[in-house]
Amino acid sequence: MPSYKLSYFPVRGLAESARLLFHLAGVPFEDERVNFLDDTWEKMKGKTPMGQLPVLTVDDFEIPQSAAINRYLARKFGFAGKTPEEEAWVDAVVDQFKDFFAEFRKLVIAKRVGKSAEELEKLTAEVIKPAMDVYFKVLNGLLEKSKSGYLIGDSITFADLYIADNIQTLKKYGLLEASGEQPKLAAHLEKVYSHPNLKSYIASRPVTEI
Ligand code: GSH
Incomplete structure (x- = not known):
């Protein structure tokens, strides 16, 4: 199984449905909650694919944009629709x-x-x-x-x-x-x-x- 890391801020916001998908599928993942009150996010922003979170990292492969992340996980785990x-x-x-x-x-x-x-x-x-x-x-x-x-x-x-x-x-x-x-x-x-x-x-x- 690949290793999954979901990076977002410490709120539900645009990442919660992806977190829920992991729980629904029973697939372990790292739930990285990035601090935006200190300079953690500022330092990280330029290294993300589109300068924003959420980002899903699958082994070494990064996926930005919440809807793309959700669709990707839902297709993999069987929650994207049956037809x-x-x-x-x-x-x-x-x-x-x-x-x-x-x-x-x-x-x-x-x-x-x-x-x-x-x-x-x-x-x-x-x-x-x-x-x-x-x-x-x-x-x-x-x-x-x-x-x-x-x-x-x-x-x-x-x-x-x-x-x-x-x-x-x-x-x-x-x-x-x-x-x-x-x-x-x-x-x-x-x-x-x-x-x-x-x-x-x-x-x-x-x-x-x-
Ligand atoms: N269309 C993007 C998605 O759906 O993932 C929007 C992402 C977005 O707006 N992310 C915000 C963010 O990273 C948090 S909800 N804000 C920090 C910044 O822009 O520096």
Whole structure:
């Protein structure tokens, strides 16, 4: 078996679904959490393939970009969808997550730089809530059609991991209900987080806001 190292910052963020994939597959990996409060990241940045994290190192081979890392691991471990059509929809859900995340990130940054409560409320109402409405409509539509309770097909895929972890973040931000009651998304999160291969990692992982 190759040796795997997943490098990211000490948050869930863009690496958590890859961490969850390793736990789902029962494959050991080094979970490198890089400090960004001292100069560790500054020194490391220029040596990474694209100047950002996450980066997955497989033996000596480096893979940047979270979606590429997830797709690579999911294909290897059998969580990328069972047919080309399922794979396409798994990718589509992840791409839609990326569209949403680009908007959501504006709120994360606004909070980090200390914007006032009024500014945060305005940003939430004008940018985040409309983006959430679009995102949730698609996810709820998939869950309505689903017989398995997972987003695509009859078993868990890396799209479920992305979405469940992002819904967890929205919950922590107090945003989940901003687009109305979300029972399907809450049930999906519960289903993914209680997967027998994930439960104990989720109960013991570091608690972070994002
Ligand atoms: N499109 C990239 C991906 O999905 O992996 C985005 C990666 C990204 O934005 N990484 C951020 C980062 O490395 C952390 S979430 N920030 C530090 C920096 O840019 O110096």
